[in-house]
Amino acid sequence: xxxxxxxxxxxxxxxxxxxxxxxxxxxxxxxxxxxxxxxxxxxxxxxxxxxxxxxxxxxxxxxxxxxxxxxxxxxxxxxxxxxxxxxxxxxxxxxxxxxxxxxxxxxxxxxxxxxxxxxxxxxxxxxxxxxxxxxxxxxxxxxxxxxxxxxxxxxxxxxxxxxxxxxxxxxxxxxxxxxxxxxxxxxxxxxxxxxxxxxxxxxxxxxxxxxxxxxxxxxxxxxxxxxxxxxxxxxxxxxxxxxxxxxxxxxxxxxxxxxxxxxxxxxxxxxxxxxxxxxxxx
Amino acid sequence: xxxxxxxxxxxxxxxxxxxxxxxxxxxxxxxxxxxxxxxxxxxxxxxxxxxxxxxxxxxxxxxxxxxxxxxxxxxxxxxxxxxxxxxxxxxxxxxxxxxxxxxxxxxxxxxxxxxxxxxxxxxxxxxxxxxxxxxxxxxxxxxxxxxxxxxxxxxxxxxxxxxxxxxxxxxxxxxxxxxxxxxxxxxxxxxxxxxxxxxxxxxxxxxxxxxxxxxxxxxxxxxxxxxxxxxxxxxxxxxxxxxxxxxxxxxxxxxxxxxxxxxxxxxxxxxxxxxxxxxxxxxxxxxxxxxxxxxxxxxxxxxxxxxxxxxxxxxxxxxxxxxxxxxxxxxxxxxxxxxxxxxxxxxxxxxxxxxxxxxxxxxxxxxxxxxxxxxxxxxxxxxxxxxxxxxxxxxxxxxxxxxxxxxxxxxxxxxx
Numbered sequence: 001x002x003x004x005x006x007x008x009x010x011x012x013x014x015x016x017x018x019x020x021x022x023x024x025x026x027x028x029x030x031x032x033x034x035x036x037x038x039x040x041x042x043x044x045x046x047x048x049x050x051x052x053x054x055x056x057x058x059x060x061x062x063x064x065x066x067x068x069x070x071x072x073x074x075x076x077x078x079x080x081x082x083x084x085x086x087x088x089x090x091x092x093x094x095x096x097x098x099x100x101x102x103x104x105x106x107x108x109x110x111x112x113x114x115x116x117x118x119x120x121x122x123x124x125x126x127x128x129x130x131x132x133x134x135x136x137x138x139x140x141x142x143x144x145x146x147x148x149x150x151x152x153x154x155x156x157x158x159x160x161x162x163x164x165x166x167x168x169x170x171x172x173x174x175x176x177x178x179x180x181x182x183x184x185x186x187x188x189x190x191x192x193x194x195x196x197x198x199x200x201x202x203x204x205x206x207x208x209x210x211x212x213x214x215x216x217x218x219x220x221x222x223x224x225x226x227x228x229x230x231x232x233x234x235x236x237x238x239x240x241x242x243x244x245x246x247x248x249x250x251x252x253x254x255x256x257x258x259x260x261x262x263x264x265x266x267x268x269x270x271x272x273x274x275x276x277x278x279x280x281x282x
Numbered sequence: 283x284x285x286x287x288x289x290x291x292x293x294x295x296x297x298x299x300x301x302x303x304x305x306x307x308x309x310x311x312x313x314x315x316x317x318x319x320x321x322x323x324x325x326x327x328x329x330x331x332x333x334x335x336x337x338x339x340x341x342x343x344x345x346x347x348x349x350x351x352x353x354x355x356x357x358x359x360x361x362x363x364x365x366x367x368x369x370x371x372x373x374x375x376x377x378x379x380x381x382x383x384x385x386x387x388x389x390x391x392x393x394x395x396x397x398x399x400x401x402x403x404x405x406x407x408x409x410x411x412x413x414x415x416x417x418x419x420x421x422x423x424x425x426x427x428x429x430x431x432x433x434x435x436x437x438x439x440x441x442x443x444x445x446x447x448x449x450x451x452x453x454x455x456x457x458x459x460x461x462x463x464x465x466x467x468x469x470x471x472x473x474x475x476x477x478x479x480x481x482x483x484x485x486x487x488x489x490x491x492x493x494x495x496x497x498x499x500x501x502x503x504x505x506x507x508x509x510x511x512x513x514x515x516x517x518x519x520x521x522x523x524x525x526x527x528x529x530x531x532x533x534x535x536x537x538x539x540x541x542x543x544x545x546x547x548x549x550x551x552x553x554x555x556x557x558x559x560x561x562x563x564x565x566x567x568x569x570x571x572x573x574x575x576x577x578x579x580x581x582x583x584x585x586x587x588x589x590x591x592x593x594x595x596x597x598x599x600x601x602x603x604x605x606x607x608x609x610x611x612x613x614x615x616x617x618x619x620x621x622x623x624x625x626x627x628x629x630x631x632x633x634x635x636x637x638x639x640x641x642x643x644x645x646x647x648x649x650x651x652x653x654x655x656x657x658x659x660x661x662x663x664x665x666x667x668x669x670x671x672x673x674x675x676x677x678x679x680x681x682x683x684x685x686x687x688x689x690x691x692x693x694x695x696x697x698x
Contacts, residue, residue, distance in 0.1 A: 069339040069340055069343065070338075070339055128376065129375075129376055129379045129380070132376050132379070132380045133379065133380045133381070136380040136381065136382050141380070141382060216368060216369075217369070220366070220367075220368055220369060220373055221373060221376055224364050225364075226342070226365050229365075229367075233367050233368065234367070236338070236367040236368035237338025237339040237342065237365065237367040238338060238339055239338070239367075239368070240336070240337070240338055240339075240341065241336050241370075241390075245339065245340075248339070
């Protein structure tokens with residue numbers, strides 16, 4: 001009697017639970033499904049009232065328009081190059097700087113660290129024009145240099161901060177034994193610190209990937225030629241001043257989303273760990 | 283010590299690789315440029331010009347084709363199109379601040395005085411006099427927005443006058459005579475009342491700029507010299523009419539119109555009359571018979587026009603050739619965009635948009651009486667004040683004199 005009661009209670013709880021879980025997943029997936037559906041609709045159907053959920057057949061021409069009109073594959077290549085370089089600098093240079101802050105004593109260490117952290121607080125809009133002027137003086141405008149090179153000279157403050165905290169938690173004994181074995185500081189960094197902090201590095205890699213892949217303002221300000229544009233710039237071409245081309249915009253967005261999805265599924269485990277680790281979400 | 287050595291070497295390796303990368307980048311750029319000029323040696327002597335545009339995708343390709351044709355025909359200049367697909371004015375301002383201003387820039391009419399007062403725009407009077415420029419060909423209202431301080435600083439390439447679209451089927455059903463171009467705002471309300479039933483309204487006005495009502499009675503927010511004329515008797519008449527229509531019950535509440543989108547409400551047969559740009563595509567996208575007429579008038583026949591212009595930068599190296607290029611380019615756009623701000627370009631409308639043929643005479647009349655705002659350098663802030671202190675209180679039914687007084691006080695604060 002008692003056990004069957006328990007069972008039915010558990011059953012009801014599960015039904016209740018799954019009902020809400022289904023509800024939430026539908027709510028989360030709906031925009032994505034709507035996007036896919038819109039990308040397959042023909043121009044007239046998109047604005048039909050009441051809105052039609054299923055597309056009127058498969059209008060693949062939205063996809064071909066997205067590919068042809070904005071030169072999709074060139075932009076895809078540009079975006080990939082910028083994203084990979086930014087990721088590389090964000091992960092490795094930030095780690096190196098964080099290692100310095102975590103393990104070395106030097107004069108005014110706290111001051112430098114605070115100074116670095118304070119740069120996070122400055123909104124990008126304030127520095128945008130002076131930095132643009134500086135880069136245009138050295139002739140870097142209309143190239144990817146202003147977007148990727150600064151990262152190699154210091155990484156990114158948020159990531160440095162995260163990694164420093166992570167490095168501080170590493171046991172000193174590992175280092176000491178390495179010193180006894182004759183390792184120098186740099187060797188300790190790349191033979192001990194880097195391998196041990198792979199989850200943290202992957203987290204940062206993912207955040208950095210997301211940030212660069214979706215960045216609009218940076219490429220917008222520094223890139224002038226259409227053949228150097230990134231995907232976010234290309235996609236915003238469908239959002240005109242007068243009208244928005246929803247079909248090709250959605251088709252292009254889905255194609256631009258695919259790599260992010262792939263990265264997410266590959267790194268899903270680390271991603272969740274990363275959120276736990278850092279307490280932030282992308 | 284060892285640490286510093288290794289760190290230093292690492293930094294050097296990194297910076298070297300960065301430089302190498304950048305060198306690769308610039309190398310490929312140079313070779314590209316060489317290719318471009320190699321195939322066309324005459325280009326070297328042409329004046330190089332750049333135009334920024336907000337056109338994207340298809341529109342951008344069409345514009346590039348148009349400019350390439352001009353470049354091929356000219357042995358004096360070569361124009362390059364630069365697309366700014368997002369945050370147009372932010373990027374433009376940044377370029378100007380970084381001393382990278384383009385030679386030509388597309389601007390919406392509201393921005394002309396602002397850019398002129400920042401000292402960015404070149405006066406076109408002198409250089410255009412030497413080009414094949416025909417001022418009289420332009421509709422006067424359109425050319426006016428390109429003038430500031432009595433000098434021409436920008437050439438309009440599009441001027442879409444607002445016209446009155448109506449749903450013929452709804453008029454027939456309600457047994458109301460369609461607008462014939464002689465309507466006053468009172469006729470408009472009268473017809474609107476007959477067309478308003480449950481869940482369906484006679485008209486929609488909240489997509490219209492408020493000053494259009496003031497112009498209707500001979501008033502304006504600012505006069506040509508920038509003096510506030512919002513409280514003139516003529517302007518007050520316009521404001522009264524705006525409040526009268528807003529409260530007449532023939533228009534949907536603003537919140538409702540905004541959430542559905544004004545144009546979509548007309549397209550789906552929720553409102554019978556809509557005042558919008560003559561180039562809108564209702565004929566193609568709605569499934570009822572669309573009619574068009576001149577907008578209703580007060581004491582004067584006038585309508586608002588959405589005007590886009592191209593301005594020239596003061597920094598352009600050869601103003602004479604640049605002005606010639608600007609004139610050629612603008613004329614070419616008149617053959618491409620609907621509605622053209624010139625009398626000769628106007629007739630293209632039936633070629634570019636055959637579905638507008640039934641209304642050509644109406645659009646022509648509208649173009650003749652169309653005008654833009656008397657824009658001020660601080661137009662964006664002034665517009666915010668108009669929206670906040672004038673439009674919203676008027677729609678709520680607040681006392682007109684009182685709202686005008688607070689609006690003018692706000693204006694003075696902004697212009698101080």
